[in-house]
Amino acid sequence: MRNYCRWCENDPLLIAYHDKEWGQREGNDQRLFEAMCLELFQSGLSWKTVLQKRDSIRKAFHHFELEKVATMNEQDVERLLKDKGIIRHRKKIEATIQNSRNVVRLQREFGSFREWIESLPNDVEAKAAMISEMFTYMGPITAKSFLEATGFIPVEHDKQCHLFEGKSLQIKPIGTADRGEVQQFFHQHWGSPEMVLSTGVFHCERLPGFLYRNKLGEIIGLITYVTHGKRSIEIISLDSVEEGKGIGTSLLQAVEAEAIEQQVRQIEVITTNDNLHALGFYQKRGFQLKELVVNGVEKARQLKPSIPRKSADGIPIRDELKLVKTMR
Incomplete structure (x- = not known):
């Protein structure tokens, strides 16, 4: 029987995310934006809650197609605040829309969202600080979680986890x-x-x-x-x-x-x-x-x-x- 990080709680939904997504290097801008938004919505909540509402959040935000999310307006915000399927938090919804516009701008300037992230300093704290400065509702801790989730910095598995490899640098x-x-x-x-x-x-x-x-x-x-x-x-x-x-x-x-x-x-x-x-x-x-x-x-x-x-x-x-x- 496999052992997992404690936060998985032996929950099938959390285990699937832990084994198949968490810490995997992501190069697609749309999926990077989705990962950032999910971290943003998770702030103050459990990760299980976010994953349970993930499909509804995807539908609400056009499956995170950047150009479509960037055109959303105040009427869309009011509509989504009535959507029981998502996390109804005005500032998080507004931040998702604003952040999509920031990503589109970075794509035009750097070629892709991924390439902008890769251009950031190698130091983890500096990298997280610059992401926090660029995006709304993304504090340094949330930014670091995003970098871990998408494989830009190593994740730390619990020692009993079957994916634990110690802290040896690659x-x-x-x-x-x-x-x-x-x-x-x-x-x-x-x-x-x-x-x-x-x-x-x-x-x-x-x-x-x-x-x-x-x-x-x-x-x-x-x-x-x-x-x-x-x-x-x-x-x-x-x-x-x-x-x-x-x-x-x-x-x-x-x-x-x-x-x-x-x-x-x-x-x-x-x-x-x-x-x-x-x-x-x-x-x-x-x-x-x-x-x-x-x-x-x-x-x-x-x-x-x-x-x-x-x-x-x-x-x-x-x-x-x-x-x-x-x-x-």
Whole structure:
């Protein structure tokens, strides 16, 4: 027989949420908005009450379709205050409508609600404070619960729970004992740990950095860098085996935290003209294009002839682009 966190109370509804939803990384904006609203409605009540009324709340708010909720008005508020199927609390209803408008605005500015959350500081308290500042009726405790529920920060299961894994961090600095695994990771996913740029040759398995392990202890994300005094930290490699789970963002934030601690002025990274994914990833996280090195890859190719001449999409790989982010 399985054991669960105490708050499940052996209730089937709570157990289903605990096992299938709580702490699972969520990337869909509509479901993220729903999760935030449910946390908002739960304030001062039991979570069981919210789950029991969840279907009615979904119907009342157009299944949390953001554009539709954003158009709701005072007449809708008065109508919902008479709906016995939901939690009839004026400020919570009004906050849900206002918060949908804030999310729509963030989508237009950052591309998605998820990407805005991922752009927030790595520090949990700072992250929760910024969510609390952005949204109505979302105090820091409620904001933290939202981040836990949607997998942006780890949940803490009770020790007797079958999902308890202790408090070991998934992200940690690369240590001496990790070097063999790191080298194997590069051989498996990159073909070689050697990275050649126009600025030089780097052996990534020897560089400082951070790694991300899954529940099985396997490395599924890795970032390496070199430090140029107080001037800058240069990212040499960043790789995530599982896309869309915020692993790359978390690794980047770990390097940013390191830069702040070391009082380094900026972080820089070089990518190639064909790597549209990397260009989008870094720019969405505050990096700006600083320099175009025309035919920079050709220079690197002289040192490593095996560098491909075309991408999988048929784009000629010729130029390097340097992006930088100033640390404040």
